[in-house]
Amino acid sequence: MQGNNLNKDWTLIDGLQYSNWSHEIFSQMHEGGLNAVHVTVAYHENTRETLSRLGQWNQRFETFSDLIRPVFQPQDIALAKNEGRVGIILGAQNCSPIEDEIQLVGVLRRLGLMIMQLTYNNQSLLGTGCYESEDNGITRFGKQVIHEMNRVGMVIDMSHSAERSTLEAIEYSEQPVIISHANPSEFHPALRNKSNKVIDAIAENEGLLGFSLYPFHLKNGPACSLNDFCDMVAWTAERMGVERIGIGSDLCQNQPKSVLEWMRNGRWSKQMDYGEGSASDSGWPEPLAWFKDNRDFPKVAEALAQKGFNETELGLILGGNWVNLLTRVATASFETTTLDAPDKC
């Protein structure tokens, strides 16, 4: 079911989605030619709630076993591709799942949590989020957690973090750090987008920037043209290197407004916080005309090809760089075990 213009040697990966998961959406991933998707397990969920989310994923892995499979190790992405299933990479957009306990990093990594953001918009126990007015950098606990994430093979994601905290995380981490879903501020100056200083540090650190297709992160919002998006990709490839970029669409499909409000407000605010929106524009943004769901990936690939990227470069941008980054950073080294058994969840 791969889109026609996609090279079968490519491994297509979307570096962030949080949709209202269903047979329809998983089928659309197949239609769009995707081999793996990084999905969000938690925004503000604490440890106990995160386990319920992981339990829900186990249920989906059972129910939709013909369409998806879990990715516990980066190498499982290749298994997914060979099996004709979409690999699901589990991640958290916040450090709420580990609460205040260093040992929970390893516990959650064993449960498959491969990527974790240190902050989500606000100050966390680890660092400062991108919507705070002051940024005092990585905390004492944050330094411990960065070291532990490095040790157990959990990727540090600074998508929703403030600048100083991001730069310090890169400095303290012995492994590359990523921005799974954001765009260069140079292209569109949203609080969530990243300064040249940050993207240069990510590049030097051999990390990865996943381009967001969330309209609030794009020039002209929902009216952003595919050509403008591709210009941004070309500019960033030039600045960071073509090995340092990927896609992190931030696709949030079929989600009710209540989910948007949970993402923005969690349990921390009595007043409504509108994130990149406003009181007069408080809902989900209108989708882009050229990217409505997973079936539109071939369209993006086609436009990037027309922009001048060759087959090799396209393969890297559309997923190869994600595979390489995860293989370098997220290969968990547990005690040896015989934990690979027949095909059941």
Add this chain to the structure above:
Amino acid sequence: MQGNNLNKDWTLIDGLQYSNWSHEIFSQMHEGGLNAVHVTVAYHENTRETLSRLGQWNQRFETFSDLIRPVFQPQDIALAKNEGRVGIILGAQNCSPIEDEIQLVGVLRRLGLMIMQLTYNNQSLLGTGCYESEDNGITRFGKQVIHEMNRVGMVIDMSHSAERSTLEAIEYSEQPVIISHANPSEFHPALRNKSNKVIDAIAENEGLLGFSLYPFHLKNGPACSLNDFCDMVAWTAERMGVERIGIGSDLCQNQPKSVLEWMRNGRWSKQMDYGEGSASDSGWPEPLAWFKDNRDFPKVAEALAQKGFNETELGLILGGNWVNLLTRVATASFETTTLDAPDKC
């Protein structure tokens, strides 16, 4: 460091311990010739607290990596033996770790929880404990959990359950059920010990009974002789078959009285509950003269040999039956994954 009289072809397993874990105790396991020990992770701990307990075990696997290793699959016991380390089999003495959520069975199995009791003395959400005056059998949720434990490869342990609940668990389970640590009531009529009806059902079900060395479960308590213990083993071997019995010492070494009180009272009672003890005998029982710690296993092996068990039978009783039971029942079948990596926790 194996005890002198132990056959090197045997795999020695103790089917239950809950000690105040330390370098000293893990070293004594080596001195006693043990290859694996089933340790208790939770008595009354809820899901969140259980994760902290598992985190503490991860810390021990790091700190004492020369002495112990985790057992995620039954086959890891052979790895442990080959490496010269003691395999740690993780289990819960209660269903408190899954709270009221069916999906947590699979989540905890992935974290290595291989054995779970359905009840601990009291009524639980799944069934009735051995100290209740009435036993209404396995609950609606209990039936679901039994099925799910069968599915994901988690062993059902009825050591602290009441008779009807135990018999129903055996009836509903598609897999053998175990009593990890208790003795036949015929030998000593403690509430915690098991009627002939129960041990016959376990035998027919091809499960396993692990003999307890906890003085309250033995004839004459702390004064029980090694010869009497061996007579009980011989009687049970005759009744159940030599393939259906093992050791589950219930060794609780160096634990303060506060831990005993936690085991007995958890958070459920304002009055002190004394378990097998009494107000005038409220502490830990005196240890047996011939079984004080892990170094005494060769002594037990020697006495059983003198009782007439041959080398093959001894190998089964001292661990072989545990290996066989776990291999049949606890081989978790997850989605295929590449989750076996270098030697790190």
